[in-house]
Amino acid sequence: MNVNHILHIQDDNVVDTLRNFLSGWWAHVELDAIFAxxxxxxxxGVVAEVIExxxxxxxxxxxxxxxxxNSAPMVDGFLKDHPGGRLAVxxxxxxxxxxxxLQKRNRVQFSTSAKNNHHKSLFIIGVDCPGTFSPPEYARHVEAQLDDAEMIKVALAYGSQESYIPYQVRAACQMCDSPAPLGADVVIGSIGxxxxxxxxxxxxxxxxDASLKLTRNTDGLAAESEIVHREIMVGKLxxxxxxxxxxxxSKHSGQAESxxxxxxxxxxxxLCADCLDxxxxxxxxxxxxxxxRESQQRTHPLLTELVGVSRWLASCSGCGMCQEVCEHGVALTPIVTTLSHRIQHELGYKPGDPNQRLPWNG
Ligand code: SF4
Ligand code: SF4
Ligand code: SF4
Structure with a gap:
C-alpha cells in the first residue's frame, strides 16, 4: 500500500519546496547523482541533465x-556513466x-523495486503531469511576459480543476493515458x-518508504482527505x-482504413525521419x-517488418514527441494514438505497467 507524505508549500513557491525536499532527501539516502x-x-524551457x-x-x-x-533513452547512458553509484531519475x-x-526490451537495465534491493542503484521519482506546451507555445508565453510561476500555477490548477486552461496543451497531453506516474518508487503528487x-x-x-527515508524530510503523513482528493482528481482528469x-x-479509425x-x-x-529519431x-x-536495410529487406518478409512495427507501437508511451519534432506539420499524434491503442487493446497490453510482460514474450 502507498505511503503518502505531505510537503507543505513554503512561501507560496512550489518549485523551491520541491528543491528543498530533494536536497534533504539527497543527504538522507546519500545519493551520488540525479538525472532530472x-x-x-x-x-x-527545460532539459534533462545529470546533477552530481x-x-x-x-x-x-x-x-x-x-x-x-522524452529523456527515457538517456537513462541508459546515465547508469553506464555512474557504475555502482546511488542514483535517481x-x-x-x-x-x-x-x-x-525500454527495460522490458533490455535496452536499459536496472532493478525496479527499492524494497527488493536494499542496495538499489536507481530510485525512480515520478511527477504528476497535468500537461505540457510545445516549446514554441511556451516561447510565446515567455514573449508575452507570462511569469513561469503563473504558468506553473495555471498548469497545476488545470489538473485540479480538471477542465479549464487558458492555453492549449499538446495534442498528446490532451489524450494522455495517465497524468499520474506508474511504477515509480516515489511520486510527487501535485494534481488536486x-x-x-x-x-x-x-x-x-x-x-x-523505509528504504527511501521519506519520513525524515517531509511534514508528516497526509490526511485521508488529502490522499483521496488527489486520487479523485487524477481519476477525473x-x-x-x-x-x-x-x-x-473513433473518428480516425474510419480514416485509418481509408x-x-x-x-x-x-x-x-x-521522409526526414526526425520523428523516428x-x-x-x-x-x-x-x-x-x-x-x-535493403539487404535485410530481401531476406525478411514484409510480414516480419509489420510485426516489428506492431510491437513498437504496442509499447508507445503516448509522449507525442514524434509529432513535436516534425517541422513539416504532419499530424502524427492522431494516427499514432489510433494505431497504438488499437494494438494495445488487441493485445490487452498497458505500456508502462512494470507488472505486465511484453505479450509476445509469454
Ligand atoms: S503526454 Fe507526457 S507531458 Fe503530456 S500530459 Fe502525459 S505525461 Fe504529461
Ligand atoms: S512525419 Fe515529419 S518528422 Fe516524420 S519523416 Fe515525415 S516530415 Fe520527417
Ligand atoms: S510513437 Fe509513441 S512513444 Fe514514439 S514518439 Fe510517438 S508518441 Fe512517443
Missing amino acids: PVELPDRG DPDGLKKVNPFLPVMSS MLRPCELRALVE TAPLGYLLAISSDAET ADKRSKLRADLI LNSVMALFARCT ACPLYDGELAGMLGV
Missing part, C-alpha cells in the same frame, strides 16, 4: 509546462512509461493538491482524456520499409 529536468537559461552535486538541485524544475524531448509519466518499456498549499510525496509501499482519446480513435486519408496525412512528409522506443522497425 533543469531550467535552461533565459527561460528557454546537490547544489545543482537549485535548477531542477519538473513543473514547468514544456516538454521538448525524475520523469514525467510518459517518460516513465517509455523507460519501463497544489492550489491547497501542499504536495504529496508518495512511496509505493511501506518497505520502499484521466477519464476526461480517455473520452477525448476514444472520440479521436488509404486516401492516410496519404493525405503524410502528404507533407519529407525523437521516439524513445523506435529501434529501426521501419528501416526495411524505408529502404535503409
